[in-house]
Amino acid sequence: MHCTVLIALVASILAGPIDFESDLKHNVDLGRLQKDLASLEERLTNTPDVEAEISLLKEAYEKTVIESPTPINGSTCKDEDINEINEKAGEEKDLFEGDVLLTTEQLSLIENIHSSNRSRRQALSDAGYSWGTVNPVIPYSYSAGYAMDRRPTIEAAMKFWEKYTCVRFKPATSGYRVEVRESAGCSSYVGKIDDRKGTQGLNLGQNCMSIGTICHELSHTFGFFHVQSRFDRDRYVDIDFNNILSGDKHNFDLEPADKTTLRDIPYEFGSNMHYYHKDFARDESKPAIYAKPAYKVYQEGMMGRLPTFYDILGVNKHFNCAANCKSSISCSNGGIQDVNNCSKCLCPLGWAGDKCTQAPRESNTRLSTTSSRYFMHNTDQFSQVFKYIVKMILIKAPAGMKVQMTPKVLGTRWSNSCDPMGIEIKFLKDARPSGLQVCDWRVQQPTITSETNEMLVQAYTLGDQSVVEMQYKAVN
Numbered sequence: 001m002h003c004t005v006l007i008a009l010v011a012s013i014l015a016g017p018i019d020f021e022s023d024l025k026h027n028v029d030l031g032r033l034q035k036d037l038a039s040l041e042e043r044l045t046n047t048p049d050v051e052a053e054i055s056l057l058k059e060a061y062e063k064t065v066i067e068s069p070t071p072i073n074g075s076t077c078k079d080e081d082i083n084e085i086n087e088k089a090g091e092e093k094d095l096f097e098g099d100v101l102l103t104t105e106q107l108s109l110i111e112n113i114h115s116s117n118r119s120r121r122q123a124l125s126d127a128g129y130s131w132g133t134v135n136p137v138i139p140y141s142y143s144a145g146y147a148m149d150r151r152p153t154i155e156a157a158m159k160f161w162e163k164y165t166c167v168r169f170k171p172a173t174s175g176y177r178v179e180v181r182e183s184a185g186c187s188s189y190v191g192k193i194d195d196r197k198g199t200q201g202l203n204l205g206q207n208c209m210s211i212g213t214i215c216h217e218l219s220h221t222f223g224f225f226h227v228q229s230r231f232d233r234d235r236y237v238d239i240d241f242n243n244i245l246s247g248d249k250h251n252f253d254l255e256p257a258d259k260t261t262l263r264d265i266p267y268e269f270g271s272n273m274h275y276y277h278k279d280f281a282r283d284e285s286k287p288a289i290y291a292k293p294a295y296k297v298y299q300e301g302m303m304g305r306l307p308t309f310y311d312i313l314g315v316n317k318h319f320n321c322a323a324n325c326k327s328s329i330s331c332s333n334g335g336i337q338d339v340n341n342c343s344k345c346l347c348p349l350g351w352a353g354d355k356c357t358q359a360p361r362e363s364n365t366r367l368s369t370t371s372s373r374y375f376m377h378n379t380d381q382f383s384q385v386f387k388y389i390v391k392m393i394l395i396k397a398p399a400g401m402k403v404q405m406t407p408k409v410l411g412t413r414w415s416n417s418c419d420p421m422g423i424e425i426k427f428l429k430d431a432r433p434s435g436l437q438v439c440d441w442r443v444q445q446p447t448i449t450s451e452t453n454e455m456l457v458q459a460y461t462l463g464d465q466s467v468v469e470m471q472y473k474a475v476n
């Protein structure tokens with residue numbers, strides 16, 4: 001829940017939630033689900049090598065924790081992310097991977113994936129859980145009495161996906177559809193589950209009202225699982241099962257290589273579909289997910305506030321949106337053809353223009369040859385729930401040099417997830433991967449060196465006070 005956003009309290013109490021479990025029972029055998037999730041847990045253990053690596057990573061992490069952090073101007077406020085909301089709501093025990101609703105059929109597929117019975121193995125994506133390809137239309141409705149004042153936020157998230165992909169949402173009152181339901185938590189089925197049953201639930205309680213959270217749940221509705229469940233995740237992260245309660249471990253299940261497709265999308269820590277590093281942590285002062293040593297700069301940068309360029313590309317591939325464009329155009333700086341207007345490109349953050357050749361208009365260029373400090377202070381109040389205030393700063397070193405920067409987030413909100421405020425630092429030459437997103441003022445952030453002579457910083461806030469201090473210099 002966003003600290004400063006108190007929405008729809010009265011309306012949702014009046015409407016009252018649909019009983020969560022009785023609704024699920026239509027689609028899944030709950031007893032079997034809970035038994036299966038428990039048996040998945042037994043399979044999740046680390047090798048001694050990984051345990052040894054985790055010990056070192058834990059030690060290094062502890063050194064980054066600031067002893068008595070003092071936020072700017074006193075008052076602090078904790079936001080919750082999807083997994084925390086669902087844990088508090090008591091809904092988590094019926095959910096897979098934290099916020100995924102399964103059908104009995106999908107549960108069988110997952111059971112079979114983990115059993116040695118190859119004859120029954122089948123990819124989840126083959127099982128008819130598809131909304132179609134090339135301009136799929138997803139009909140939706142709201143359950144009776146669903147809070148009116150939450151609907152604009154939900155529709156803004158739908159518009160986000162419509163703007164960047166070929167997916168379309170259509171209000172419907174009959175026929176098979178996604179029904180947005182009152183709930184204590186945030187959860188969705190994966191893909192289109194069964195069109196004989198009238199509706200499939202998309203549970204969005206009042207604490208789920210951020211664009212990023214709704215976009216995340218909609219990704220599940222499209223047919224996506226989480227990034228940290230990808231079969232290649234052990235190359236990027238270590239899961240500290242010792243810091244996860246038994247009963248929560250199944251949320252770190254690993255999808256089998258032959259059953260899911262990565263759609264040629266690289267592993268991305270900052271994806272909107274990646275867990276935050278402290279999700280399901282028993283001791284919240286330490287991570288449950290460690291970035292492996294080669295990626296340690298990303299330790300604080302898991303779970304993007306919004307779908308990233310790669311998340312968008314993944315959805316476009318999933319629905320074969322590119323088939324909308326009869327002829328292709330070339331895009332610079334990693335851009336892709338815009339499936340909603342084939343005569344221009346869709347650019348990664350940091351680039352603009354029809355061919356992605358222009359730097360973003362709002363950026364300021366700062367030359368740095370000696371160490372400089374830059375404070376960003378934002379006291380603006382936001383007017384709409386889904387309205388981020390964004391600032392772009394381009395830090396440029398002389399040609400042939402690199403930018404070295406240490407960010408410091410000075411408060412006042414903190415969260416599992418960088419949803420309410422933070423900065424994203426783009427430091428790679430390749431513009432496509434999301435930048436490093438940081439937001440926690442209670443830990444020392446890493447020093448980052450750009451691959452080129454430029455570093456782009458995007459600072460964002462949902463309002464409130466957010467202050468960032470960046471110390472940077474040009475290095476060889």
Ligand SMILES: *[C@@H]1O[C@H](CO)[C@@H](O)[C@H](O)[C@H]1NC(C)=O
Binds near residue numbers: 072073377465467
């Ligand atoms: C702290 O609050 C005061 C008064 O509201 C304001 O003038 C000042 O700029 C704030 N400082 C920071 C660093 O946010």
Ligand SMILES: *[C@@H]1O[C@H](CO)[C@@H](O)[C@H](O)[C@H]1NC(C)=O
Binds near residue numbers: 117119120
């Ligand atoms: C394996 O799958 C086949 C086909 O569904 C089924 O008939 C058989 O009973 C399964 N064997 C085991 C050991 O589960």
Ligand SMILES: *[C@@H]1O[C@H](CO)[C@@H](O)[C@H](O)[C@H]1NC(C)=O
Binds near residue numbers: 341343344354
């Ligand atoms: C598509 O993009 C081009 C190039 O930016 C622009 O001129 C044109 O108006 C756009 N078409 C539509 C329908 O938005």
